[in-house]
Amino acid sequence: MQQGRSDMDIITVRIGAEADVPRVRQVSDTIAQAFGLESFAKTRMITAILEITRNALQHGGGGKVHFHAKADSASSWLIVRVKDQGGGLPAEMQFVKERRPFKASRNPSSGMGLGLSGVQRLADTFDLQSSSEGTCAELGFAIAANPKTIPALVEEAGLKLGELSDTDPISELSRQNRELAEAMAERELLIDEVHHRTGNNLALIISFIQLSKRNTQLAETREAMAQLEARVHSVAKVHQELQRAxxxxxxxxxxxxxxxxxxxxxxxxxxxxxxxxxxxxxxxxxxxxxxxxxxxxxxxxxxxxxxxxxxxxxxxxxxxxxxxxxxxxxxxxxxxxxxxxxxxxxxxxxxxxxxxxxxxxxxxxxxxxxxxxxxxxxxxxxxxxxxxxxxxxxxx
Structure with missing residues (x-):
């Protein structure tokens, strides 16, 4: 432990079969609640963890998911490491700048690495290390909490995790599914609102351009306005197609x-x-x-x-x-x-x-x-x- 910085273990979950994935989800949800994550942030975190967990299970033969908290004088983090026991990523898989995976061959692989770029977008930080001894993915999620409160939050998470064994797993999964559905519905409403406002703004811009084009007397200016109108219309048309689909x-x-x-x-x-x-x-x-x-x-x-x-x-x-x-x-x-x-x-x-x-x-x-x-x-x-x-x- 470095001065001014603390790293605290929370729990390690072993994964060896598909039945262990719901356990990882329960643990992730419980820790997210203890750390006070809002619904969308919690959904984002759980989705990323489950994607990596399934990759480790399907392509690495299983392994373990380790949760720990990290805090320094300025920030608080929840760190999740998923380590599998496979033979590492194949030679054609590379991991380049910004830790983004890509395939040197354009032919589809058997699925190894599927979803890594999506996980990268969901997590605040993402790192991947692979060798013949296995692959370790580290996901970091920023926590909006005072770093001084992290030890107390870790303790609260530990108490909640201890209560999981006394919880009916079917009821617990039903609750989590309900919260996930509510979070997704809220997200869809926000996306619809953004689409609506963006469409209105693009239509307004096109109207302004058309008005300026009609009022100008110079042929050169009208031509420039026509080009600008066509460019904005191209963007607006794509937006309309996305919204319609x-x-x-x-x-x-x-x-x-x-x-x-x-x-x-x-x-x-x-x-x-x-x-x-x-x-x-x-x-x-x-x-x-x-x-x-x-x-x-x-x-x-x-x-x-x-x-x-x-x-x-x-x-x-x-x-x-x-x-x-x-x-x-x-x-x-x-x-x-x-x-x-x-x-x-x-x-x-x-x-x-x-x-x-x-x-x-x-x-x-x-x-x-x-x-x-x-x-x-x-x-x-x-x-x-x-x-x-x-x-x-x-x-x-």
Missing amino acids: HLGEKVTLIPLLENVARHAQDAFSNPELDIVISVFGDPVVVQGAAAVDLGLIVNELITNAYKHAFNGLKEGRVDVSFERSLDSKEDGPRWELKVADNGIGMPEGVKRERSNSLGWRMIRAMSARHSGEIATVGGDGFATTITFPEDFANLA
Whole structure:
């Protein structure tokens, strides 16, 4: 024990069978109550502990879950260490910066490591050490309590844990399930409220942009406002899809891109130029953050086509597609986003993707965020293809 700092053991629970998981949950719930965690914080803690516990049981052959408290002059912590007795993580599993796990191979494994990134987001601190002697996961949860009170809280937790043996396990689990359901219902209400307010704010921003666009006399300003409106609309459309699906994380991609294209067409249409935009591709779903980026990328590429591809022309076509590609030689199947026009093309030797404009900087940054690789062809018309890894999207 260091001066000014205290570490206090609470309890160790051994895990060797599925029947031990409810015991871990009971212990976690009891300690959370003793330390005064609010309902959502308690749910977050229990969810993380159970995920790691099941990993240790299923992939490490069991082990133990050790709870202890830690306090210094400025903070209080509940630390949970889950140690299994397996042979460690396989060679293809790596643990990199910010202790985030990833697989060097893109082929799905048997499940080892499933949920580690989720646990990382749930816990305030997360560390993972693995060797041939087993894997140890350490989860830290900040406690909103005066560090001086931690010894008393540990003692209270010990008394409550002592009472567990006298409690009807079925009644206790029913109580915990009821509290969990109430906490989840409260969380859903909060999420719905956030979605509602975010949607209203985005709609208000679009209205302000449209009002400013109508009131300006300068063509250059109107064009800039139209671009801004299309960008905000792309984000708003993704938000609407997330809210409609009520998933908060998955978006069906092609309908989203159709809406983005339709709005861009409305924003930039004029009587002197007739542009037909076609959107097609495989029925896939992507993560919400990826959907936002793809919507913005497609909007930027369509905007570029309107600005540069059809100078001197009266009509044209833009095709937007997102399809599975089987042509990759080394990395296996990939996903390709392609935006192609039949306009005037680009002069030989000019690489538009190297442009330092805001739009292309956005495209490059958002593509790189998802390991996308950009390629352009500027001969007969202009086409941009962005290739993403296989796990970027899933068939709906």
